[in-house]
Amino acid sequence: MADTIAGTYRWSRAAYDRAVHAGVFGPDDRIELIDGEIVGMTPQGSRHAAAIIMAAKVIERAFGVGCHVRPQTPLAVGPDSEPEPDIAVVEGAPGDYLDAHPTTALLVVEVSDDSLRRDRTVKQQLYARYGIPEYWIVALPDDRLEVHREPATDGYRSIAIYHRGDNVAPLARPRAAVAAGDLLP
Numbered sequence: 001m002a003d004t005i006a007g008t009y010r011w012s013r014a015a016y017d018r019a020v021h022a023g024v025f026g027p028d029d030r031i032e033l034i035d036g037e038i039v040g041m042t043p044q045g046s047r048h049a050a051a052i053i054m055a056a057k058v059i060e061r062a063f064g065v066g067c068h069v070r071p072q073t074p075l076a077v078g079p080d081s082e083p084e085p086d087i088a089v090v091e092g093a094p095g096d097y098l099d100a101h102p103t104t105a106l107l108v109v110e111v112s113d114d115s116l117r118r119d120r121t122v123k124q125q126l127y128a129r130y131g132i133p134e135y136w137i138v139a140l141p142d143d144r145l146e147v148h149r150e151p152a153t154d155g156y157r158s159i160a161i162y163h164r165g166d167n168v169a170p171l172a173r174p175r176a177a178v179a180a181g182d183l184l185p
Helices: 013-021 046-063 116-129
Strands: 030-035 037-040 068-070 087-091 109-112 132-139 144-153 155-162
Touching: 030 116, 037 046, 046 068, 046 087, 109 116, 116 132, 116 144, 116 155
Parallel strands: 109 132
Antiparallel strands: 030 037, 068 087, 087 109, 132 144, 144 155
16 A cells, blocks of 8 residues: 655635635634635734724824725735735725725734734745735834835845834835834733
8 A cells, every 4th residue: 555645735815715705714713824824813812902903093094095904804915825914004995895805005014912923924024025015013022113124035125123202104105104102002
């Protein structure tokens, strides 16, 4: 009898979307598709949830009309990835995405607590590889904002650290300074 070698099944975004649409995953399943793998997301603590809401309001004010702030919704960034960042800022209005998830964003923000290591590595490389121009990590354990810019195939070339008292302007809105402290609970 020959040995059978079992491998890992890699999901395409199309197959993943069909499974989601067919109800294979329930509404309470906290999962996302990253590089062909279905990955579980850690449960949110109250601090993490509050930080997402605070950051979404601050970022919405900074971007204003013509952009849509999407909290915890899919971003279809490649043929085998559909992450659900804590915040994605996309051009247009919510109605522009009735038939498909956006494929890019002006800014992606992850609020990180238990997921900090993964957000600094896996997610950072994913967003850079698909050309997201700017990626912010609200690093709760470090009480700081990490701003990643200049995407390349293996990650971002520029990383700047901001603390309470510092201001940063999104690349897409250079005149809209955001206080780092307003993003940190």
